[in-house]
Amino acid sequence: MMHHADDPTVPYDSDTPLGDVVLSSRVRLARNLSGYPFVNRASPDQLLEIVHRVQTTPMGGAFASGTRWINLQSSDETDRKLLFERNLISKHFSEGTHPRCVALSTDGCASIMVNEEDHLRAQMFAGGFRLHSLVAAMTQLDRSLEQSLDYAFHPRFGYLTACPTNLGTGIRISVMLHLPALRILDELEKMRRSAKELKLAVRGIHGEGSDALGELFQISNQVTLGRSEDDLLEEFAGVIVPQIVEYERQARLRIIETDTAAASDRAHRAVGILRSARLLSLEEAFKYLSRVRLGIALGVVEKIPLSTVNRLLFEVQPAHLARILTLSPTARGDDRAARATHVRSTLE
Amino acid sequence: MARRCDHCDQPATVHETLIKDGVAQEIHLCAEHARAHGFVIPGSGGATVNISQLLNAAHAANPTSRRAAPRPAKTCASCGMTVTNLQATGLLGCPECYGVFEELLSGLIARAQGGASVHVGRHPEKAASSIDRAALRNRLAKELRDAVSREEYERAARLRDRLSSLGTPEADDLDPNFDASSQS
Numbered sequence: 001m002m003h004h005a006d007d008p009t010v011p012y013d014s015d016t017p018l019g020d021v022v023l024s025s026r027v028r029l030a031r032n033l034s035g036y037p038f039v040n041r042a043s044p045d046q047l048l049e050i051v052h053r054v055q056t057t058p059m060g061g062a063f064a065s066g067t068r069w070i071n072l073q074s075s076d077e078t079d080r081k082l083l084f085e086r087n088l089i090s091k092h093f094s095e096g097t098h099p100r101c102v103a104l105s106t107d108g109c110a111s112i113m114v115n116e117e118d119h120l121r122a123q124m125f126a127g128g129f130r131l132h133s134l135v136a137a138m139t140q141l142d143r144s145l146e147q148s149l150d151y152a153f154h155p156r157f158g159y160l161t162a163c164p165t166n167l168g169t170g171i172r173i174s175v176m177l178h179l180p181a182l183r184i185l186d187e188l189e190k191m192r193r194s195a196k197e198l199k200l201a202v203r204g205i206h207g208e209g210s211d212a213l214g215e216l217f218q219i220s221n222q223v224t225l226g227r228s229e230d231d232l233l234e235e236f237a238g239v240i241v242p243q244i245v246e247y248e249r250q251a252r253l254r255i256i257e258t259d260t261a262a263a264s265d266r267a268h269r270a271v272g273i274l275r276s277a278r279l280l281s282l283e284e285a286f287k288y289l290s291r292v293r294l295g296i297a298l299g300v301v302e303k304i305p306l307s308t309v310n311r312l313l314f315e316v317q318p319a320h321l322a323r324i325l326t327l328s329p330t331a332r333g334d335d336r337a338a339r340a341t342h343v344r345s346t347l348e
Numbered sequence: 349m350a351r352r353c354d355h356c357d358q359p360a361t362v363h364e365t366l367i368k369d370g371v372a373q374e375i376h377l378c379a380e381h382a383r384a385h386g387f388v389i390p391g392s393g394g395a396t397v398n399i400s401q402l403l404n405a406a407h408a409a410n411p412t413s414r415r416a417a418p419r420p421a422k423t424c425a426s427c428g429m430t431v432t433n434l435q436a437t438g439l440l441g442c443p444e445c446y447g448v449f450e451e452l453l454s455g456l457i458a459r460a461q462g463g464a465s466v467h468v469g470r471h472p473e474k475a476a477s478s479i480d481r482a483a484l485r486n487r488l489a490k491e492l493r494d495a496v497s498r499e500e501y502e503r504a505a506r507l508r509d510r511l512s513s514l515g516t517p518e519a520d521d522l523d524p525n526f527d528a529s530s531q532s
Contacts, residue, residue, distance in 0.1 A: 146473065
């Protein structure tokens with residue numbers, strides 16, 4: 001009901017181990033073709049040739065059951081924003097003017113940007129904590145692509161990328177974490193510092209430079225050279241993420257044990273605002289949805305499923321809202337009323 | 349006692365170990381000198397390592413910097429990338445750039461990549477037979493010796509695994525034409 005027929009679906013279900021804190025998991029792979037300059041030095045003709053080569057390559061894994069190609073040069077602006085809000089394409093990619101396209105898997109959980117900073121930027125996404133299966137699926141896709149494409153590879157530096165920060169495996173794994181209790185107890189800085197020491201990047205929900213809307217943080221590996229994909233996964237998914245989740249859970253426990261009534265009040269007031277407001281800005285929507293999500297995790301809000309809040313965290317964003325409610329272009333300038341209506345009707 | 353900055357009396361807040369050609373060099377900098385050398389200080393704006401800044405700092409700090417010499421700056425013959433352009437964008441222009449600018453890049457890659465300078469992990473199946481295994485084996489062996497001498501045993505174990513995954517020298521199927529630029 002919420003989606004247009006041609007829309008990819010998005011997994012809102014975070015019903016996995018650690019899913020109370022880990023909203024979603026993502027794996028990204030950077031690859032370049034040998035025999036071409038990187039995107040920043042390639043001519044429009046070369047970029048078109050790369051698009052053509054990738055589009056005619058049989059793709060396995062998530063794309064085996066079908067691929068939807070979107071040409072970014074001729075696509076609708078709302079579509080581009082929608083893909084950006086779902087983190088299926090980057091902001092830079094959504095706003096460029098050069099020849100580029102994106103492949104979407106039929107389940108909407110995998111994308112391959114062609115001619116982003118690198119010739120290929122493949123991404124896979126899943127609700128909850130599902131890094132192991134994502135990395136396995138990405139390896140499968142990579143192996144299927146290299147049957148037909150010659151990757152730029154260097155014996156010492158590994159897979160070559162336009163920016164040396166992606167060199168080596170070209171793999172970046174990340175999780176979106178909901179850390180409201182650490183924020184309330186003022187312990188986010190401590191988390192950020194330990195993340196830096198472990199060479200992890202901490203960002204807001206839309207990557208570099210975006211704010212930590214809704215107390216959501218994206219954490220990913222920064223180092224791509226000198227360690228194998230397996231080692232990285234073992235450390236990141238096996239040690240680091242469970243540890244941060246444990247910090248957040250401990251903080252949540254402290255909150256509920258210190259003052260259950262206050263914790264419950266805070267969550268239910270947020271429910272009240274979301275169910276009553278007639279004008280809701282994006283920032284407000286994230287703020288109160290975050291409080292409700294914490295309330296559900298603490299067991300003080302019982303009638304709203306976690307998946308509904310997870311879904312709303314996508315749907316309150318401008319392009320999603322415009323698409324769901326088929327807003328007229330004039331209504332898009334100030335979408336607070338539309339956002340409030342959508343949130344109210346969803347939570348009723 | 350807190351360690352002092354290499355360039356002044358302030359306490360050092362940035363501690364880095366650079367490994368170049370198997371030689372480890374420790375760097376300790378205060379916040380101000382760290383910024384001047386292109387490090388991004390947490391909380392000062394950038395969330396990630398800024399390659400462009402690192403490149404500018406490395407180029408300026410290099411006493412044999414090309415600005416002292418009248419000869420033209422190095423340019424990648426394959427894509428036309430220049431040092432200036434590389435510094436401005438932080439991006440390389442093509443796969444060959446890694447060979448052309450290897451000298452300028454190697455320290456910076458180590459800094460951006462937590463001290464690592466050799467790929468460990470998957471490689472294209474098609475490239476397996478044509479990779480210059482002997483050169484790679486030598487580099488890995490050098491890094492392994494370095495890791496052991498620095499008592500970095502986890503890293504040493506990974507390098508050893510990588511070395512053994514390459515097989516014996518006799519099993520090499522060398523292609524002398526492979527990526528000649530990178531071996532120079």
